[in-house]
Amino acid sequence: MSLFGELKNEYSIAEWVSLGISLSILAVIVGLVVWFWLSPADRLARFLVREGQTRMEDGLYYVDFTIENIGDETGEKVEVKGSITAGDHKEEASTVFDFVPGRSEEKGVLIFTRPPRGLVITVKSYQKP
């Protein structure tokens, strides 16, 4: 018996339908993998920090921020530091992200005792995976 004839005997319509759905799902997945393969993904980690809203809780200033890794490489233990300078007063706050994968975002909060005017948030260091 030919291969197709064999399949025709063994497979019901319902089974063909689920095979069809499965193949379209797999086509999307395989298509994406091929696309990633073809598009070069070797940019080193690079971070952008965006300052968000500030709220006051019990006399402290909570500053939201978002860190985005626009490279392809993952950054581990990414250290973010924020500093404000008002006259003689200099204040720093920092946090560490365990993991910022390439092309993704994480959110964090820095806390200050003074109003965070002139706040500068920078990424100080990260470890290579």
Place this chain on the structure above:
Amino acid sequence: MTSGKKNSQWLEELDDVLRAVSGAFLFGIPLLYTMEVWWIGSQVDALDMSLSLAATFILLIILDYGAGFRMNKKYVWSVSILDSLVALAVAIVCAALSLKIIGYLPSDLGLENMLGRITMEAIPFGIGVGISDHLVEGQKAQGEDPNRQQERQRGEEERTAEGKLHGTLVDMGATALGAVIVAFAIAPTEEILFIASRQSSLGILIIMSVSLVISYIIVFEASFVSESKRMQQRGIFQHPVFETVNSYLVSLMVSLFMLWLFKILGSDQSYQEWLNYVIVLGFPASIGGAAGRLAI
């Protein structure tokens, strides 16, 4: 082809696919609650993804020779390859959905990382699909024997209220045992805290609903044979929905006990945290519990 035959053909296919889903969750869930798998998924490149997909597919073809997810099929190699494609798709969909539910497939993750996590998580889910015929069909042979079924039916009619209570207790015991077997290894790990801390109230409700649906699928839909058998089984809560809810509540109690035992829950936590941790551990526990019911 008569419409009745057509109908049964669709039901049979639904039965097969739901059996595959049951196997995927039963085997895959311990590795869903493993953070290393999430992190590795963020580090793999396209080559690793292709290799893991190919490896899972080959594994499924091999497993299909001995087990697979379809019932009552004679082995034909060409059919086996097509079945393995379906199995791979089921594994990928289950892996993606469950990662999404526990909050480790956020939309800001980036497409490549998402795909990396899904393909890595699809390996254990795929193995589960590949052996699902064995995992969830332990009682197939007994259920198919018409004489035994008749005997059982006669037995049911003779049962007293006391017998029914006994049956319910046996069911609950089996559920608790299954829940412990699957969830005990997960209970003391940090993943419970990680997953719970990411959940909103809606997220917790979704985890609850999915736990109930998957338990229902495992106990009642995995095999229509088992289902008709369970429908006749002794017990106070004979309706499938009651049985599933009962099984879920037992699994939650077991989760609560394990979290307390491992000192993850204590008096310094809020009620909200208690609830979240119990529901998050309740997901694997209820899947184990449902499988435990199936085994008796």
